[in-house]
Amino acid sequence: MKSLLARHRFNPVYLAFMAITFMVGIAGALQAPTLSLFLSREVDVRPFWVGLFYTVNAVAGIVVSLLLAKRSDNRGDRRMLILFCCAIAVANAVLFAFNRHYLTLITLGVMLSAIASVAMPQIFALAREYADSSAREAVMFSSVMRAQMSLAWVIGPPLSFSLVLNFGFTLMFGIAALLFVVCIAMIWFTLPSVPRALPTTAMPVAEVSGLKNTDVRLLFIASVLMWSCNSMYIIDMPLYISSTLGLPDSLAGLLMGTAAGLEIPVMLLAGRYVRRTGKRNMMLLAVGCGALFYLGLVLLQNRAALMVLQLFNAVFIGIIAGIGMIWFQDLMPGRPGAATTLFTNSISTGVILAGIFQGTVAENFGHHAVYMLAFALVLVSFALSWRIREARAV
Known part of the structure; x- marks a missing residue:
């Protein structure tokens, strides 16, 4: 019995999923935290154009992921799609390493980034299929995988700012490209191809109809607002730290890394206790903590308080990033790729709104007003989450 349990916990495929999620997360965590600084300082554009870049990038990401999500659930090898997206991610990192032309970055760069962004939701979709096919506990499996992303974000942002401040953006993007090359090799040699699991004929139509389901629709809108708040913070905070508060640039990386480190135990505890408390209650707790976070940003501005x-x-993001995705999957049984992509698209839609809001509000009312808006939006998301029913695990 003990040997069977050991094989279940330390299955090499399980460990491969963990390692690949961590590596892809590190590559992303190197590029994302300093992007607003890159556009502001290296490309030399105003806050409005920084926000516009995030918006266009997110729109492109949604369009591309929607085109690929249905195909990934119905035919083809999901593993090959992941490999293709990682190869595009290499090209995207190389482009940003050596190009400083805004029009090129917002066209070709955005297109490559949109395709590359599909890799992570497809890795999680493949992991869900693997968990279902091998009788693993899907919620805990997904929570541990999501914790790998948080671990990557503990290391990535401080490392990103350190590389940029000491060696420049070219080296930082070059290292990200190299990490994606390593990911390609790991995926090719370690990840399995899992056969599609078709939904049963007894499955209610409402549960597989995506946004036609009222609960899925409410969850999508609530998730969009949550991620809008988070994205406004990520876009604005490095600029707010340096230009408004007059604190060191490196503090932005430290704040991101600290939050990511705290997210890890939050995710693991959420995955362990979600069956006892329910996804709905867990999400309401998360959004409540989000409201306290943004209210704190409005009222407090010193380093210790931040x-x-x-x-x-950490409680806010740690729970909505893991339990939120599982909630989508449970509300859309039999369609893990579409459900995971819908969750990811809620993040992308949030970035669209965040880019518009942050750029416009920061340029016209200052950076402090960005967090006042985030506080209002997170309150609306709490009200919407309250109306969503508890989904049954599948």
């Missing part, structure tokens, strides 16, 4: 507030940020 560090303490990361605990609330």
